[in-house]
Amino acid sequence: xxxxxxxxxxxxxxxxxxxxxxxxxxRGDAAHDSAxxxxxxxxxxETADVGFWGPxxxxxxxxxxxxxxVARAVGGDDVYDxxxxxxxxxxxxxxxxxxxxxxxxxxxxxVEWAHVSFGSCWQRRVPGL
Numbered sequence: 001x002x003x004x005x006x007x008x009x010x011x012x013x014x015x016x017x018x019x020x021x022x023x024x025x026x027r028g029d030a031a032h033d034s035a036x037x038x039x040x041x042x043x044x045x046e047t048a049d050v051g052f053w054g055p056x057x058x059x060x061x062x063x064x065x066x067x068x069x070v071a072r073a074v075g076g077d078d079v080y081d082x083x084x085x086x087x088x089x090x091x092x093x094x095x096x097x098x099x100x101x102x103x104x105x106x107x108x109x110x111v112e113w114a115h116v117s118f119g120s121c122w123q124r125r126v127p128g129l
Contacts, residue, residue, distance in 0.1 A: 004118070007121045057107055059114065068090040
């Protein structure tokens with residue numbers, strides 16, 4: 001949904017699986033009024049970066065899964081603290097963050113504003129190649 005076809009999809013697939021491929025986004029001023037929400041159903045029309053609303057639960061999961069994507073992208077020949085840049089450690093941290101963050105009081109009722117943006121691909125360049 002958000003990534004260009006050429007980009008690695010492993011963490012995106014895990015993120016979608018976490019949400020059972022079900023996402024909820026809406027437009028307008030009815031952030032806290034679930035009866036009057038205008039759902040976003042066609043993201044190809046949402047590229048003007050006018051923003052939309054979505055559950056805080058989705059936002060927390062997005063942030064946690066982004067951490068695993070960063071770890072995967074920078075992992076390679078450079079020297080890093082293995083614990084910090086390990087993909088397995090990043091997945092572990094994401095699970096811990098999600099477990100505790102999603103159990104927080106009010107997380108199911110909380111909403112978060114976001115801007116529509118489609119990702120662009122990035123590839124780490126190895127010096128000298």
